[in-house]
Amino acid sequence: METGMHAWTLIAASLVLMMTTPALALFYGGMSRSKSVLNMMMMSFSAVGIVGIIYVLWGWSMSYGEQDVALLFNNPFETFGLQGVGGASLIAVGFQMTFAIITAALISGAVADRLKFSAWVLFLPLWLTLSYFPLAHMVWGGGFLSDATNGLADLLGSAAPIDYAGGTVVHINAGVAGLVLAIILGKRLGFGKEPIKPHNLPLTMIGAGLLWFGWYGFNVGSIVIDTELDAAGQTAQFLSETSLVWLNTTVCAAAAVVGWMVVEKIRHGKATSLGAASGVVAGLVAITPACGSLSPVGSLALGVVTGALCALAVGLKYKFGYDDALDVVGVHLVGGLVGTVAIGLLATDGGLFYGDGVSLFVTQVAVALFAMLWSAVATLIVALIVKAVIGLRVDEETEIEGVDFAEHGETGYDFGASTGRGRGTLGTTSTKVKEGAGA
Template sequence: MLMAASLVLLMTPALALFYGGMSRQKSVLNMMMMSFGTMGLIGVIYLLWGWSMSYGSQSVAGLFANPFEMFGLSGVIGDASGWVQGLGAYPQVVDVAFQVTFAIITVALISGAIAERVRFGTWLAFAGVWVTLAYFPLAHMVWGGGLLSHSDSGLAAMIFGTVDDGEGGLTAAVGPIDFAGGTVVHINAGMAALVLVLLIGKRLDFGRTAFRPHSLPLVMLGAALLWFGWFGFNAGSAFGANGTAGLAWVNTTAATAAAMLGWLLAERIRDGHATSLGAASGVVAGLVAITPAAGSVHPLGAIALGAIAGVLSALAVGLKHRFGYDDALDVVGVHLVAGLWGTIAIGLFATGTFDTAPGIFYSGDGWKLLVVQIVIAVAALVFTAVMTAIAWAICRPLGWRIDKADEQAGIDGAQHAETAYEPSTSALIR
């Protein structure tokens, strides 16, 4: 589990490379700093109240747990009773190590949508507010026994009733499935990105200038490291070195490979070229889509799920030009679209093994799981949209946008007093 946690932690610097390469030369440092700043801030906040809000036992209406119950990991460190039981068995502090990395990467994902135009200090303030209002509660709702979980008081139980859980309690008859973060991470981050770009507005030259990645090799390297780290993300969510982890590993590879091929095929048909940026983006789309389903589908189902995700995301990234919202680095087109598809597709491809309900392709009653997955996805969308708007408003007095002159000259110099490349090399890169 510590190895898996370390792999997931690597994903945020990998994301910095991925986003940094996709940015223009004059904004690459700011883009990377948004990820690194997130690591610093959320790494502290999570230990103070994030763990308690996500996994505390004192739930508030199934929405979040009492942030003061385990504030500063009170009762977690050195508590002999604090062992996680289930597929794995390890000290609770190891689970803290694993879960904090999820919180960090989720917040960092949002930053790509608002590249090149936001004050760094306001971004950090927003990150702290948003993770408290949106991420911690949604983690509690889905994974902490809250409103969107298998709980007998959750939405799924309200829809199709409850059954005996075999331990003297009740659980949802058709429980929702989010193996590693389709709702908690990707729908959450993708919807937050969409709300932010609508509220903050477009870059100065959006629609008039082609914003091209300044370093495709950085993009490819970032995508490769994300794929590597994602094995901690998905296989680690089995909470042990076991068959479920092996299935998640294989499914992660299958879906990601298929999504890359799907994206490249869509590009080839639409544009006449299969690009390196498309390959890297297809990798991420596949990783996103398989995340909620990694432990509940057959590898053949993972191939189909991934291929469709690649095509859907390749088509979705163009919507920003059609509808006029400036999602700078395609967070909405990749994470929101692939996250929604992966979450809903469980209702089609889930095999019914590993104590999960089967999907439509494996059972006549599979429509019930599909209904539950759709309801959970919609609930997450609405909740995140509202919380993101509130977090944006709270941070508004700090000022969201940098000055127009600074945006034109480059956010790196304005916000960090640095440049990524010396003048002699920047001309070559340009």
Template structure:
């Protein structure tokens, strides 16, 4: 244990705790945006995801994501470290270390990413989905979609910079300095542009299309019932996001500091971009817009936090705020009921953040003396993630459909809190 880096271990434990806090923060964010009769169900969907995935990750999630027995670069053997057997201790009973960090700490860090990614999807399903169906979907989706994508991007699989990856197919390989080969142009996903935001946003779009609209969508004003909840949720998400992004440096070091500063810079600029768009389009800058702009900036900087300069992060965030503010209106134009704007914020800002690395990265970006190659690779991995998630999510959604996705029309009108949970958020009698 002499090689244990206690400083980095402490930082990563704190980062994991911050990311775990994001899911209750998301519950407040989505809950406040819901109508009064559905706020508890909306919050329960986040807490339900924490419960289901917290169990599954220990059993086979870590093994599927980061096991050594890769199946075609798509996922790892779920039984190799089933129940974390062999993942935490060496033969002498000591904790296994990786660069001075106990692997068990990394397991704790990574489970929080799986939880928040799945919980994000629930925002597209407000007020109409059975709680049991949501829990079933969460377990199946994280297994068939999230774990494989995490393996592909961060576990040395098909979307990494490894030999035989997508990037190596595009521009070939070079010597990795250790007797092996690696992609000549490595894709960049610092903390989850593809794995988290494109993944969740695309899944949300597919589910919204398959499950259908709420009664009255496009005719009834679905106003947020508690904007202070929304602001509180955004604040908790921003706070937790420092664990998300700065924690992905895997050390208490300068890279973590850069990710922290870039995260703040992009988020601040995104708020201004969103509010300016609102002011020009609607004549008013709203608290809901400020909260949504916060999340849009956080989403966009997630894959890029370690690759941009603070000034580049300002540009990235400002554009993200504008794009997401415009994109949330697409659901009315195309007729899909993305209740909490998961598609407009996470898919659009996630795509922008992932692709913009090819232009704004200080090492290899088009605007910093690089050529077009990194941009091409970033576009390729983003498109692959979109297609992978769309196809598998659709298969899962259609498989669950015969079991029943939706509550009845009468129950929807009555209120899903009372129907699904026998509770109401506010006792007004």
């Protein structure tokens, strides 16, 4: 049983890594404009590189360990560079690393078309250190938002909080960070005045499908076996829990697609491919914290409600004037909040709708609010530091021409132009084009 669990966790970690590259890169890349598609995809790829390094150095140590600091984070030097961590524990390190990677990459959708790539590279390690690692410790590492003594639930005198796979740590955290960054950066040129449309919806739909597939690693891979059970009991628990989590994940996403498309049909007369792809992600976001606590019918209800609410929420940026380019707030923040709070209503053990009172609901609301506050303050601090050191936003000319060539010396598509800009060669025209031999 133990060997099988290790093998499954390695597979799950690989699935979650795929969620960032290529899944999220394709999803966001297709939603962006053609002149910034590579920059958008590079943000996901660079997140893998940067987060992978710092997670090994101090990310794991800050998130998990025995030297807790005020229930907020663990001593970053306890297992710095994974000193003293070995054997099967390295499987857990790898699995949790992929969660940190996807969380960081999610933020990039809010800042499309206008964030300096150098600012992104500096932002990531600072934000993970101040926001992600502490929240991971607080929720999963025995800190303030877990069932730890003197934690938030104890202070409120309410039920222990539930976050199966990252409603607070991943989605609320990334959603709030995206909102804060979008506000500080300001609107894109032409936002609200001219249409800014996705340039390649097939890429977005492929990305959404890959995200859905990878999400089984995200949710089903998060199972924690009760070590007090014997081998037969562990096997029974594994089969029962993973089956429920897989089914809940699937039906919630399916229902969210329908919920989103119904809202689109009512409001605009058409159900769109972008809406269907976004509905998939919204449903997956919502079920992430709740997948081990709900029944399949409860998951269906959560999906329909989340799809509808997120479809409405993506329009809030026009009402309130913040430019969340690829709807990180509307999908991840709103979806994460709905899923986290809905546990208090729909959980088969502790939910208000199952006759168990408001204790769990109060806890879930409080945890969600605390996570939002923590992420907002941490992101604001980091964004202001980066802005003061190297600046956040590209200049106006770069934004008009497109960040791909200015930031990376490449463009996403080559239509046979002889300028070199379409060839991904840092502006150098190829020999074949110079000689008239064709591209």
